[in-house]
Amino acid sequence: MMNLRSVASAAVLAFSLAACGKNAVPPAAGAGPEQSATASEEKRAPVGDAFTYANYMDARVTNADLDLTVDFDRKVIDGVATLDFVREKAGAPVLDLDTNDLTIKWAQTSAGDGSWTPAKYSLGPDAPLKGSKLEIEIPEGATKVRIAYETSPGAIGLQWLDAAQTAGKKSPYVYSQNEELGARSMAPLQDTPAVRMTYTAHVRVPKGLRAVMSAEQDSGPRDGDYTFKMPQKIPSYLIALAVGDIDFKAISNEVGAYSEPSVVADAAKEFEDTPQMIAAAQALYGPYRWGRYDMLILPPSFPYGGMENPRLTFLTPTLLAGDKSLVDTVAHELAHSWSGNLVTNATWRDAWLNEGVTTYVENRIVEKVYGRERAEMERVLELKDLKQTVADEDRPELTALKMPADMADPDDAFSDISYNKGAFFLFFLESRFGREAFDGFLKSYFDHFAFQSITTEDFVAYLKSHLMAAHPGAVTDDEINAWVYEPGLPSTLPVPHSDAFDRVDAERADWLAGKIAAKDIDARHWSALEFLHFVGSLPDGTTPAQMADLDAAFGFTATKNAEIAFAWYMKAIKAGYEPAMPAIEAFLIRVGRGKFIYPLYAALKENGREDFARQIYAEARPDYHPVAQRRLDKTLG
């Protein structure tokens, strides 16, 4: 699977964490009488998040109301953010918020009686990744702040597309991508997954355009004036907005696809199994708690495969293969409705609680909807990637599930470790406790921690007090520690197997040995995953002539399946297979998905084609998202 991990982080942040050791617990903050935490929240100590300035242990934001005007001419959002907060510490004198590239115009406070007074505030120095602290004085009795601000055209969480960069070519487009630290470039917030809030928004856009958010959508006319409401508590990274010429097509009563008009019919068809996926997930893990489940298919520059924005998953159009072969990403984003959105990692060091649990749940949904064989194949591919990542990682501390306290960049926590080692930890638990017991456990876990942000330690404690206590002897503490806190792959790693892939391997071996020509490979019944495995496991040293033989038989260079194309292009670059180069260039110019473009540029560079890579990047860069630009500028800029 993909590796979202950043190559290197330029900035080493200076910070101090309340909790440094893996089991250390920071001192508990005094809980004020106004605190309305649930019982299980109260037992847990607050956690330190190195990537926020927010003083949420003193004063915590509980609701955000965003009044936004989207200005496409200047590529800025003009906003007023009204934040409700509670004091966790009596007498806390300030509310500290995160901002990045925001211009602050004024700030006011209110005691909630409708009157507002100007507030003293200061904006701290700008740090890479973290941005600037906005410190607002909160007089006694104040329960709300409101801040007038403007975003910057280079905001890290927003991509602005000119009309020419969209499918329809007629209207501009803007969308947010707020995981991990993007939300603070869209609004001043306590931008840490440890803080959950409800939100409402009022968004003004040019007439004729539609705005959508990760919330209850506006059902009114397309008049340029939209209101939204997210009544459930979510972390800031799940606040999401997109504006453009956006149409909608229903898939069922509760599910639908939003996208530019030319894409919406294809999207509704490709993702028509989503209602069955929801049914499968609910049968396993309890009710879907977010109301509707819609999907927004973004322009091709969207830098991720998918983003689990609640009620409105964001998806790359590279999933539209035409044969539903890439819908496991929908299963993944849907799975986040339980793991991630309902139960959220409290810090980015605990990202495996979001991504690992989700990768496991994704696999279970795929198994229920598409059968055991497909789920098995995915597990085999995931383990292969995981082993490669563990072998390649020269910082062993980044191969434990719990990420180190001095992790330089939250992106470090999004690798095959959090996704696949995390998922295999759960497969391990499933194998030891049995499916029935483990399914029951996960369901009760989602229920117990619903709408809370938790740490790895909370997960382990709950595992011990519930599942392990009920099944003494099934798993030892040492085995758990090896998975969670130790680097590398534990000896208890369950090894998946796929008979279908064995058959693919046998065909490949015969072809490599020269026993059969490519056209005689028996691929009549292969699915996209089998082709993906066939291509992905071509050995180093495959020759251009062999690549041409395969291309003539299967047309890989021209495939419409973006995953197969990507795997093929990686092999083509290594093999020096020239006929694929124009297709690689076209792919890199059309697609901005990081999972594909970072490795392709790196492979071009490593295989003596740096000039080619630079030339393509010069053309493609204006269409890439700011996070992709920032990353590629380091290597190709």
Ligand code: BES
């Ligand atoms: N939450 C992630 C996307 C993400 C990760 C955004 C890190 C920002 C920082 C999303 O759920 C995800 O994992 N997407 C994957 C797809 C998946 C099938 C593994 C992707 O984008 O490739």
Ligand code: ZN
């Ligand atoms: Zn995910």
